[in-house]
Amino acid sequence: MKKLSFVCAVLATSLLICSCGKNFRDAAKSHGVNSGIAVTPGDLLDEQASKIIKENCYIVTYENSMKWANLRPNKTFWNWSDIDALVKFAEENKMQVKWHTLFWHQQNSNFVSNKWTRDEAIKMMNEHIEKIMTRYKGKISEYDVVNEMFEEDGSFRKNIWYNTIGPDYLELALTKAHEVDPDAKLYLNEYNNEAAGYPKADAMFNFVKSLKEKGVPIDGVGMQLHMDTSYDYNESAIRKNLERYAQIGIDISFSEVDVRIPTDAKEAHEPKQQEIYVSLARLASQMPNVKSFITWGFTDRHSWIPSAFPGKGSALLFDKDLNKKPVYNAVLEEFRK
Secondary structure: HHHHHHHHHHHHHHHHHHHOOOOHHHHHHHHOOOOEEEEEEHHHHHHHHHHOOOOOOOOEEEOOOOOHHOOOOOOOOOOHHHHHHHHHHHHHOEEEEEEEEEOOOOOOOOOOOOOOOHHHHHHHHHHHHHHHHHHOOOOOEEEEEEEEEEEOOEEEEEEEOHOOOOOOOOHHHHHHHHHHHOOOEEEEEOOOOOOOOOOOHHHHHHHHHHHHHOOOOOOEEEEOOEOOOOOOOOHHHHHHHHHHHHHHHOOEEEEEEEEEEEEHHHHHHHHHHHHHHHHHHHHHOOOEEEEEEEOOOEOOOOOOHHHHHHOOOOOOOOOOOOOOOOHHHHHHHHHHH
16 A cells, blocks of 8 residues: 555655646647747747747747738739748748648728629638639638628628628638638637627627538637737636637637736736736646637737837736746736646
């Protein structure tokens, strides 16, 4: 009996050591979650940044390089080089690649026109999908097919595709994407759609549910989760939303996570920032339909937050000198549980 007790104690200690020794990406993966970062082409060429990506990611995407204005600045020229480099980097480091995004109301090329007829717009939409998804078939694991399709009140955003094609542009895009690459996971991505009871979140859930009921191919919903410590945070409302998506067979990506804080009250807001980050990691770990946890960048040196939200910043897990912050370690420990 004493020998058995000793063996059990050794095993328990070994398991504890094993769990605590997991790096960020393996700790998240132990819960079925692909941790990731939205990167820039320069990150892949920077030795220190590249090392951080390799240590923390099982999935990568670009912040901007896959959007129309950068990928296809005119009708005939396609800038594939940056994306090819990311695919190569991911293959060499056993990572998946996520495409962000096929269609969005911002960062479009100048030739994208509100004056197109419905047929002209559908032709252009199909051409865009076919060109990209044929080239990267089997190399891009998932796509944000459409990004930010709702207004805050839950109505459809009147973007160029809605205006030229109509509300069925979403169904047409998803159907065409599935036709070109049946193995790719197809997502609709949105912000402020994480908490059940909020108009945009409820509208998106109801819309996705209707797509599923009609047999339109859709695999998941991206919740951007650009959070702010100055506002209320409701973990139970997010959990409720995740649960109802699970009930209809929809996966979730925590797709653009960052948590901004007021720069003039940084220290006072850091505990709440850590609380939010840890809560999101806990939800991702506990909810089986949450498949990825992707931060929108990794270092405050290049974060989009200060320019988009003046007076806010320090939103990511690494500081401007590429050092891990205490919040990084807190999230890691949550994933290690």
